[in-house]
Amino acid sequence: MAGAALVAAASSSPALGVVSQGVFRMGADASWARGITGAATQVAVLDQGFGGLAESIAAGELPPLSSMETRSFDPVHGLEGRDNLGGRTQHGTRMAEIVHDVAPGARLVLVNYDDIGGFVRAVEWIAASGIPVVSHSNSLLGGPFDGSGVLAQAVNGAAARGVLWVNSSGNFGERHWRGVPGPAGTEIPISPRPGETMAFGLGWSGAGAEAVLLVQRLRGDGSWAEVARSDRTRRTPPVAVDGGAWRLVVMRTAGAEVPVDVFSRTVGFGAAATADGSVATPGDALGSLSVGAVSWRGTAPERYSSRGPTQDGRSKPDLVGPTYVTSNRLFPGTAGTSASTAHVAGAAALIRDERIATGARSDVWALRAEILRRAKRLGDRAATGAGMARVDVVRPRVRLVVPSGRRPVVRVRATDAGTMAAVELRLNGRVMRTRPGPVLAQRIWLRDGRNRIEVRARDLAGNEAVVRRTVTRR
Numbered sequence: 292m293a294g295a296a297l298v299a300a301a302s303s304s305p306a307l308g309v310v311s312q313g314v315f316r317m318g319a320d321a322s323w324a325r326g327i328t329g330a331a332t333q334v335a336v337l338d339q340g341f342g343g344l345a346e347s348i349a350a351g352e353l354p355p356l357s358s359m360e361t362r363s364f365d366p367v368h369g370l371e372g373r374d375n376l377g378g379r380t381q382h383g384t385r386m387a388e389i390v391h392d393v394a395p396g397a398r399l400v401l402v403n404y405d406d407i408g409g410f411v412r413a414v415e416w417i418a419a420s421g422i423p424v425v426s427h428s429n430s431l432l433g434g435p436f437d438g439s440g441v442l443a444q445a446v447n448g449a450a451a452r453g454v455l456w457v458n459s460s461g462n463f464g465e466r467h468w469r470g471v472p473g474p475a476g477t478e479i480p481i482s483p484r485p486g487e488t489m490a491f492g493l494g495w496s497g498a499g500a501e502a503v504l505l506v507q508r509l510r511g512d513g514s515w516a517e518v519a520r521s522d523r524t525r526r527t528p529p530v531a532v533d534g535g536a537w538r539l540v541v542m543r544t545a546g547a548e549v550p551v552d553v554f555s556r557t558v559g560f561g562a563a564a565t566a567d568g569s570v571a572t573p574g575d576a577l578g579s580l581s582v583g584a585v586s587w588r589g590t591a592p593e594r595y596s597s598r599g600p601t602q603d604g605r606s607k608p609d610l611v612g613p614t615y616v617t618s619n620r621l622f623p624g625t626a627g628t629s630a631s632t633a634h635v636a637g638a639a640a641l642i643r644d645e646r647i648a649t650g651a652r653s654d655v656w657a658l659r660a661e662i663l664r665r666a667k668r669l670g671d672r673a674a675t676g677a678g679m680a681r682v683d684v685v686r687p688r689v690r691l692v693v694p695s696g697r698r699p700v701v702r703v704r705a706t707d708a709g710t711m712a713a714v715e716l717r718l719n720g721r722v723m724r725t726r727p728g729p730v731l732a733q734r735i736w737l738r739d740g741r742n743r744i745e746v747r748a749r750d751l752a753g754n755e756a757v758v759r760r761t762v763t764r765r
């Protein structure tokens with residue numbers, strides 16, 4: 292079949308474990324082919340928890356502990372940590388596995404935190420340690436979301452000290468609401484399922500304005516009972532759902548009428564959701580390279596992937612990374628803007644190493660600019676920014692060898708340092724059958740008269756080469 296995709300699944304080797312499909316989508320393997328693996332760059336994976344770490348190392352999906360550094364800013368649970376809802380989590384371990392897949396030579400620093408204070412201390416430690424790249428796949432739901440919040444300021448501070456901060460834009464495309472609530476309150480309908488745990492946050496811009504979010508449950512007599520309300524961090528505590536009917540009420544309590552953003556950790560807002568402006572913090576930070584999600588197979592942003600603009604009208608996310616990948620065979624289909632972010636952080640390590648190897652500037656702003664320049668443009672800029680993260684920006688190499696004598700055979704060869712996606716060969720406008728494989732090596736038997744040959748070769752990172760040649764045989 293002409294144009295057949297030559298790569299379908301994650302590749303696997305005893306030395307590297309399972310390697311994420313996103314590696315090949317970004318063309319990270321083209322860097323590996325030149326000996327660039329991230330060995331000159333430390334990458335901090337910042338998360339709330341690293342459960343399952345020993346199992347991952349034993350499975351060969353992460354380097355031995357002696358080759359990594361760890362640091363915990365969770366005084367209660369240590370590196371194992373807990374997630375936003377207080378549950379056990381392996382999230383950080385999954386993220387580290389992805390960074391390791393993309394940049395297997397990079398030295399990983401696993402850092403976790405419990406909440407806002409721990410986050411700020413972790414950021415300070417990372418910046419003071421001189422770690423050049425951070426992968427952080429988490430969002431805080433307490434605003435503001437205009438780049439001025441506590442987390443955003445911490446990230447900006449790290450960027451000013453030379454840290455390339457790669458952050459998820461968030462998975463809130465269907466879990467975000469925006470409106471101007473009145474003093475009597477505005478209702479947001481929700482339909483949580485029994486067994487779910489809910490948590491919400493809200494934010495607004497504007498001095499003097501205040502708002503509060505109430506989580507309410509329907510009573511037997513038809514009135515609504517308050518179960519939880521947002522605190523001074525503008526977040527509600529987790530609420531366990533054991534059935535019943537629920538709603539949110541957002542209420543202005545002081546100051547001018549301003550738009551208020553409400554985010555939900557788990558429960559969708561259905562038809563009431565507003566996808567625009569759904570970037571949480573610190574993905575809203577100026578100093579953050581914020582990452583949205585596109586499947587490693589596709590080009591369209593995922594519906595859940597948070598979209599810009601920020602509350603103060605800036606474009607975010609900055610780019611997207613591949614998601615729905617398998618980086619550890621026990622966890623197929625790791626998804627969300629989280630996985631995308633870890634891929635981009637790994638790509639940043641490779642691109643930084645390339646710049647160091649060629650003597651180019653490797654500081655945070657030069658690196659950031661090059662990552663955005665290399666990205667493969669996609670549609671829907673509000674969701675995809677500069678496009679899909681890409682390490683490999685070199686087109687496939689196509690060679691046509693035309694015989695000088697009377698031998699009626701043209702030899703065609705198409706190769707790429709990364710992974711080839713498709714090669715199409717046409718003779719006089721007709722697609723020729725080609726043998727699938729990473730390298731196209733084909734012979735074309737010429738007919739008498741004019742032979743129009745066209746070769747189209749596209750790598751998985753989206754670089755295409757088109758070569759046309761007319762050979763006349765008498």
Ligand SMILES: [Ca+2]
Nearest residue numbers: 308309352618
């Ligand atoms: Ca792996």
Ligand SMILES: [Ca+2]
Nearest residue numbers: 683685709750
């Ligand atoms: Ca290429």
